[in-house]
Amino acid sequence: MTTDQKQIQAIFDRIAPVYDQLNDRLSLGQHRVWKLMTVKWIDLSIGDVCLDVCCGSGDLAQLVAQRVGETGQVFGVDFSSEQLAIAHQRSQNQHPPLPITWIEADALNLPFPDNHFDCATMGYGLRNVTNIPRCLQELHRVLKPGAKAAMLDFHRPSSPLLRSFQQWYLDNIVVPNAKELGLTEEYAYISPSLDKFPIGSEQVHLARQAGFDKATHYQIASGMMGVLVVAKA
Numbered sequence: 001m002t003t004d005q006k007q008i009q010a011i012f013d014r015i016a017p018v019y020d021q022l023n024d025r026l027s028l029g030q031h032r033v034w035k036l037m038t039v040k041w042i043d044l045s046i047g048d049v050c051l052d053v054c055c056g057s058g059d060l061a062q063l064v065a066q067r068v069g070e071t072g073q074v075f076g077v078d079f080s081s082e083q084l085a086i087a088h089q090r091s092q093n094q095h096p097p098l099p100i101t102w103i104e105a106d107a108l109n110l111p112f113p114d115n116h117f118d119c120a121t122m123g124y125g126l127r128n129v130t131n132i133p134r135c136l137q138e139l140h141r142v143l144k145p146g147a148k149a150a151m152l153d154f155h156r157p158s159s160p161l162l163r164s165f166q167q168w169y170l171d172n173i174v175v176p177n178a179k180e181l182g183l184t185e186e187y188a189y190i191s192p193s194l195d196k197f198p199i200g201s202e203q204v205h206l207a208r209q210a211g212f213d214k215a216t217h218y219q220i221a222s223g224m225m226g227v228l229v230v231a232k233a
Contacts, residue, residue, distance in 0.1 A: 115143070139210070
C-alpha cells in the first residue's frame with residue numbers, strides 16, 4: 001500500500017464512529033435519497049450477486065441486499081477496518097439478516113475472479129482512490145458481461161455561483177461540524193479532493209478507457225453531486 005493510500009485509510013478509520021452522523025448533518029438527510037437513486041440505476045434482480053466497493057459503514061450494501069433477496073449475495077469491500085466493523089454491527093441488527101459478506105480489501109486490487117458480479121455500486125469512493133483508472137479497470141474486470149455499476153460522489157458544479165456556495169458550505173458548515181467532533185483535518189481534505197476529481201465528462205472518458213462499453217454521468221443536486229453509470233459489454 002502506498003503512502004497516500006495509508007493516509008486515506010487512516011482518515012476513514014478515524015472518522016468511522018461519526019461517519020453516518022456527519023453524513024446526515026451535512027447533507028440534511030439527502031444522502032439517503034441519492035443512494036436510493038444510485039441503486040435504482042444498476043437494474044437489480046432477485047438472486048443477483050453484487051459488489052459494493054468502498055462500502056464504508058454499509059448503507060449502499062444494505063440497500064442492495066434488501067433488493068436481491070435471500071437468494072442473492074452482496075459483498076461489501078473497504079480497506080478501513082473501522083468502517084467495516086460498524087457496517088458488520090449495523091447489518092447484524094437487521095431481521096431477517098441480510099445476505100452481506102464484509103471484506104477488508106483494496107479497491108485497486110479486488111480479491112475476486114473475473115466476470116463474477118451481476119452489478120456494483122460505489123458511494124464516495126472514486127474520489128478517494130489513489131488511481132481512478134486502475135479502480136475502474138478492476139471494476140470492469142470483476143463484472144459479468146452486461147453488468148452495470150453506479151458510482152455516487154461529490155463534484156464541483158460548473159456554475160460559478162454554485163461553486164461559491166459549495167465552498168462556503170464546506171468552510172462554514174462541514175468543517176465546523178467536524179471540528180466539534182475533533183475531526184477538522186479529516187474533513188478539511190474534502191475541498192482539495194474535489195478540486196482534483198475529474199468532472200463528469202472526464203469520468204465517462206476514463207470509464208471507456210477502462211473497457212466499459214457504455215458510460216453516462218448524471219448530475220444531481222444542481223451538479224454538486226453526480227452518479228457515473230457504466231455497463232460492460
